[in-house]
Amino acid sequence: MDEILEKEDDGELKVGMEVHSDAEAYDLYNNYALEKGFSVRKHVIRRDSSNNIRQREYVCSKQGFQMDENLCEVKKVNKLETRTGCKALF
Template sequence: MDNDSYVSKDINMSLEDEGNITGQEKIEVIHSKILDEMIPKVGMEFKSEDEAYNFYNAYAYKVGFGIRRSKGHNDQSGKMKNRTFCCCCEGFREKDKRNINDKSHRAETRFGCLARMKINLDQTGKYRITDFIAQHTHVTSTPSKSHLHRSQRKLTFVQAAEIDIADSSGIAPKASLALMAKRVGGY
C-alpha cells in the first residue's frame, strides 16, 4: 500500500506551509486538533487493562494509526503487572523464509515505529500510565481511513447475529456482506 495515500490532507497542508518541520512539531500540530482529555499523559489512571487499551485505541483513531498489545508481565497470582500498547508498525519483520523465486511478496507493514503507551499496576489496584511516546516514524492515515486499521474494526452483536442468520439460511457470505454494506451505505 502506498504511504502517500495515508497522509492526512489537512495536517499535511499545514505541515507543508511550515517547510522543514521536526517530528515533535508534527505531533504538536496533530495534538492541537484533538481534545486535551483524549491525549494520554503520564500519571493517568485506569480501572483495568482493557479500559487503558480502549482509551489508547480511541486516541489512535483520532491520530490515524492502529495499535496492538505488546510486552506484558503477570505477577504470581496471574494478574497483569504491566503492559505496553504500541503502534501496529512497531518493530521490523523477521527475515523472509520463503523461496526467493516467489513472484509476489507481501508488503512491508512494520517500520520500527516508536509510538507507545506503557501502563503499570500500582498499590491501589489501578493501572497508571508510566511512559508515553507519541512520535511515529511513518505517515499516519487520514481520519476517513482510520476505521480500516485492525484495532479499530469492531463487529457488534447485532451484526454477528445477522451473519449467523444469513449463514444458516444458506445465503453466500459475499451476498450477506453486500446486504450489510447496502444497509449502512457502503463497505
C-alpha cells in the same frame, strides 16, 4: 490495574494516568490513536506471581520490523511490509 486513564481537557493522554482494567486501557489508547491517525496492537504483558497483569504495552501497529524470512522457502504470495519501526507506545 487500579489506575484511571482519562483524557485531559486538551485531549492528550498524560503520564501517571490510571485505569481499572486492561480492556479500558486498550479502548482509551485505541480511540486516542484513531484520533491521531494510527492504529495500535497489544505487545508485551508482564504478570505478578499471582498471574495478575502488572504491566501491558500497547504499540503502534507499525512498531518493529518484519522477521527475516527463510530464503530457501518458496512463497506463493509476497506480503506488503507494514512494520517500519514506529516508536509510539503506551
